[in-house]
Amino acid sequence: MAVHTAAHHSSGQVLPFRESLLAMLGISFVTMLVALDQTVVGTALPTIVSELRGFELYAWVATSYLLTSVITVPIFGRLGDYYGRKPFVIVSIVVFTGASVLCGAANDMMNLVLARSLQGIGGGMLVGTAFACIPDLFPDSVVRLRWQVLMSSAFGIANAVGPSLGGFLTQYYGWRSVFYVNLPVGLLSLFFVWRFLPHLRHVEHTGKMRLDWPGALLIAIALGSLQLFVELLPKHGITLSAFALLGLAVASAISLWKWEQRCPTAILPVDMFRNRSLAALFTLAVLGGFTMFSLLFYAPLLFQGGFGMSPKEAGIVITPLVVFITIGSIANGRVVSRVKNPNLMLYIGFAMVALSCLGVVVATRSMQQWVLMSFMVVGGLGLGFVMPNLTIFAQQTAGREHLGIATALLQSLRMIGGMIGTALTGTLVTHMYKSGVRSALEGAGASHWFADLGDPQILINRDAQTTLVNQLTHAGHNGAMLLESAREALVAAIHLGLALAAVIAVVSVWQTRRVPPVKLQRKLEPVIHAD
Template sequence: MSLHTDAAHSSGQMLPFRESLLATLGICFVIMLVALDQTIVGTALPTIVAELKGFDLYAWVATSYLLTSVITVPIFGRLGDYFGRKPFVIASIIIFVAASALCGIADSMLFLVLARGLQGIGGGMLVGTAFASIADLFPDARVRLRWQVILSASFGIATAVGPSLGGFLTQSLGWRWVFYCNLPVGVISLFFVWRFVPHIRHMKHAGKMRLDWPGAVLITLSLGSLQLLVEMLPKRGFTMGMLGLLAFAVAAFYSLWKWEQRAAQPILPFEMMRDRALSSLFILSVLAGFSMFSMLMYAPLLFQGGFGMAPREAGLLITPLVACITVASIVNGRIITRIPNPNMMMTLGFALVSLSCLGIVLSGRGTSNGFMLATMLAGGFGLGLVLPNLTVFAQQAASREHLGIATALLQSLRMIGGMLGTAITGTLVSQMYGSGVQKALESDHAAQWLKEFQDPEVLVNHDIQSTLLSQMMQAGHNGSALLDAARDALVGAIHMGIAIAILTALAGLMLVRRVPPIKFQSNAKVEPVMSE
């Protein structure tokens, strides 16, 4: 059955309030499913590796998920534009939950890595379709911003409780429940989406369209090779193999660009890049992802490994960074439609992120917790002003037929920016920390201990430290002084990586000026087809 809901358009939403609330809750559960998984698994990984005996595949538990999700986000974002998003959201929940069950029953690291890859396909489908579903439900940007407060809150709650919940489940029930906990959330989200989210299609003849399979293959090759490059480069350096992979990635991206210009219905419409607002927002998404993931990934290592904080103390400092993203998103949604220049909110956001990164670089072992807490608060509040506005601005600037792919591209580009940020900082940590430790050990004629110091985990794990210090003392070395030298090397390396994040945030601050002023006016009435 097909119907048009013209009356609903006048109020800026497709459905009455009750139906809108239930549909939004369904999308919230879907977003919580992905957000929870992003933060809960990391806590359990050391225990998983200890049981399954596969440390050489440690990084691939995260890499396999990222690899498949980065590829599927733009593909299914575009397919959602063609055929409507509800079928893909339902399919993605089923795939994600089934893959979570497979992760839970894994009996080897290889099995877990493969299951995580399948889970990434479901996660990419979710991200590529769920975020754009809100724009379908609420065509008017003013109305959409009010409802997105619920989404921001659900994402923030899931992200904040993930690490603690992962630790609790691992200690109390075993690491497998880190994956099994996705099952009840998935069943609830599946019920709400199936029952309450309407099937909205913006292209009435989408069923007759031919899928751009060559474009999908080229997206897979280009994004996949880029993902592998940024993951493997910090470990292997600029070898011939890495240079070959770089050349392949460049060739794949060039082939994708040339093909999509000729395709009748391109899965990645490059004409969007000609739009000044969208092209600027896409670049801003990369820059925001670079700064955000640099802080999220390496601030905890700085606090624990570099400054010698206990995990709980470091966690208390990191929590405001995550929590303030949600708080600022809520505040942003309340005021952005009431100010004459909404672009100023993103300008303020990038300024706060720059100051936060600068605060991290200026922090040392003697810096007060109050200063570092303020630094984390500034970073979280800044990201909370940048991230939701990137999505809302892009949805406001994009045409209806490009809504899904524009939203999906923002998510993919933010992940790519995050990959670049963590890869560059990871390379600096590997090189600078390694050379600094080697120099300190050689000056104390203790080069035989280099293997024990090579992994910064020795600066975090107090059990390993105690054993190492005892052994070095028996050998006549000042182990405490060498640990302090190793901490100094780690701090310098992370500071250098975060300094690059300062430059990316400042580049974002300058680039915001290129975004044409966004006006949140009531959208012209549109008539998508709703199918039940």
């Protein structure tokens, strides 16, 4: 494999326009693959849980994916810095698409969670390598912002069709089809990446790279035990096993920090966390992930389970959230390089996300659809102002040496925020819903029906609802009223969960002041081109 330094074109890109366009199409299809999966699954999830029975694993369908992604993103971010990103992008597409087929074939919730874990490994490899390909191709950050519009558009197309497609496929072809839809997109992205993405490396290396496996293992233990602790606490209270998990998470995190200070090829370069600007951006990534994933996963459940919408109707209401993430990203690309203080976009973005969460918190079933959709528009625009800027600012601050790991770490931390957000919101919703239903049933002297009404999946499955109401009425209870009480309990529970997300968004606005003023400079540095 011949290695040579690629000459930069005057416009601040490594390749001529046509080659740049085809390479970016490859990365855009990869982005589409991940985005489509996240949005389609979110809308289909209530129906999946209703069919496979297992609300206790509802949050795990999301968090198993996030957990394995979080662990693999930094590993492959670092490997991509060392060996070049193209081989890992190709492998990740194959793993992700194969795992999607396994998800579609799952016959119970546990198998689905395991298949989602494998899908998360593929997704983590994709995010850790594909996103860092863009600064490789466009070292000039102003040129990069222009080209990122292409990726934002792909992200937007996937997000625009995702919720409605998820609702449509679930309603007419069954929930399994929402996973099989990844197959054609995966094959298309594989073709473009294989054929057109150049194999770029920053530095020419001799000898084998030593990967920090102890660091990777400690990350897995710390995050895995933290996740289990967050899941167990609301369900079982303060128990010995919950404390043991918390202790394991803290001990692993301390061990990780100490080990990474000594390890020459640390998976988490400690010096990056000492950089004031990067540390502030990393914190915002965690907070942003918390709010974003809470909104993406629990708004569909509110609209379907709480407000009684069909999957298709819920998909239509959710669509503006994901469409306007893209529109916000495109608008941001035009504005951020022209304003005197680019940090202003982070303040505006987080404030809009907080407003969107508060809008959903005050939402009622009688509220007109266009009002609910306007809350989604505000949230989408806010996230569109926040997410690309966190990435661009971190790449600008980290410099060429830590480009891959900084990009990967930012995505990882956003996923950690998402993992904590969906788990905390999920356990809060489950706990509060069960408590509300239990008190309603006790008041009606129907406590023994808790097994049927204690799982929110009954509020998604219309056939099961009709059967249950008839059974309750036959037993001398007001079935319709008890079902309505369950809906009210779910709405109140999700409102509380999203109120927490709104508080986190407000904290993010306050936290943004810790980011030192960022200047978008033009940097042209040589890159190793391996063909």
